[in-house]
Amino acid sequence: MKLDILAIGAHPDDVELSCSGTLAKEVENGKKVGILDLTRGELGTRGTAETRDQEAKDAAKILGVRVRKNLEFSDGFFSNNTAHQLEIIKILRKYRPEVVLCNAVHDRHIDHGKGSRLVSDACFLSGLKKIETIYEGNSQKEWRPKHIYHYIQWYDIEPDFVVDISGFMEKKLESVKAYKTQFFDQDNNEPNTPISSSNFIDSVTYRARNLGRIIGTEYGEGFTVERYPAVDSILDLI
Numbered sequence: 001m002k003l004d005i006l007a008i009g010a011h012p013d014d015v016e017l018s019c020s021g022t023l024a025k026e027v028e029n030g031k032k033v034g035i036l037d038l039t040r041g042e043l044g045t046r047g048t049a050e051t052r053d054q055e056a057k058d059a060a061k062i063l064g065v066r067v068r069k070n071l072e073f074s075d076g077f078f079s080n081n082t083a084h085q086l087e088i089i090k091i092l093r094k095y096r097p098e099v100v101l102c103n104a105v106h107d108r109h110i111d112h113g114k115g116s117r118l119v120s121d122a123c124f125l126s127g128l129k130k131i132e133t134i135y136e137g138n139s140q141k142e143w144r145p146k147h148i149y150h151y152i153q154w155y156d157i158e159p160d161f162v163v164d165i166s167g168f169m170e171k172k173l174e175s176v177k178a179y180k181t182q183f184f185d186q187d188n189n190e191p192n193t194p195i196s197s198s199n200f201i202d203s204v205t206y207r208a209r210n211l212g213r214i215i216g217t218e219y220g221e222g223f224t225v226e227r228y229p230a231v232d233s234i235l236d237l238i
Contacts, residue, residue: 001066004031006097006145008088010115011041011075012056013179017204018151019101020063021165021172022221027064028168034067035060036091038115039075046190047181059178062171067095076111080118088122090133093140100145105224108154108194116150120226123148149223152207154194159222161229162211164238166218169208176204 005026009015015023015035023033037056040049047055053070060068071087078084092100102119103112125131127144134140152159165172177183181190183201194200211220215238231237 001095002032003034003066003095003097005033005099005101006036006092006095007033007101008036008038008103008115008119010038010078010103010109010111011044012037012052012070013041013059013176013182014103014112014115014153015101015151016059016063016172016175016179018104018153019221019223020059020175021168021208021219022101022163023065024063024168024171024175025163025165033063033065034069034095034097035063035065036088037068037070038073038078038088038118039111040070040072041075043075044182045193046188046196047179051181052179055179055181059175062175062178078111078114078118080114080121084118085122085125086131086133088119089126089131090135090140092123092126092145093133093143094135096143097145099147099149101149101151101223103150104153104155104157105150106155106157112153120148147229148226150225152222152224156207157222157224159211160225162215162220162222164212164215164217164219165208165221166212169205169219172208173204176201 007015041052042049103116129142208219
């Protein structure tokens with residue numbers, strides 16, 4: 001299966017918090033969308049790797065993505081090295097996405113910045129035909145995504161562009177709340193974390209509202225780019 005968009009996150013829920021409105025919109029537009037999680041989030045204070053596996057499946061079903069995979073890298077300890085790059089390259093060459101969405105270039109959690117650089121480097125290397133990979137018993141051909149965009153996470157990074165997700169905010173929140181162990185639940189007795197407060201879950205909405213305000217819509221999601229985006233005509237800009 002060839003994908004139009006592959007969203008990659010260091011942890012299950014990174015994608016939902018940051019770009020799930022964009023994914024839901026493109027799914028409705030008929031695009032083939034997939035999600036790749038690098039780790040199972042097993043170091044998270046709340047929940048377990050097993051509960052997060054199920055929550056990720058539930059969120060994927062809500063968003064309507066075609067595929068969701070987890071590379072099971074070590075949470076907190078994966079590195080931007082050859083072994084990890086090759087595992088991502090295999091996925092890129094299998095699904096051949098045109099667009100890759102990945103972690104913020106700099107963020108509070110150390111895995112976000114690491115994941116951002118790791119995915120970006122793997123996307124470049126995946127286009128080199130002299131790097132040989134075999135996946136599921138098949139020799140793979142080179143593939144380099146056309147575009148790599150970084151979503152915004154904990155820090156309020158200034159976006160290079162904003163996607164209008166008006167009409168998809170409810171689905172975004174539904175996918176986020178699929179992670180019942182991670183986010184605000186007054187009946188959950190697990191330890192508090194920076195993302196378990198009611199203020200944090202509210203911030204998902206007010207950030208989207210603020211980004212929407214900037215572009216004159218109700219809700220938005222922001223992204224940064226590695227190279228300047230190009231348009232055929234200045235009239236293509238909304």
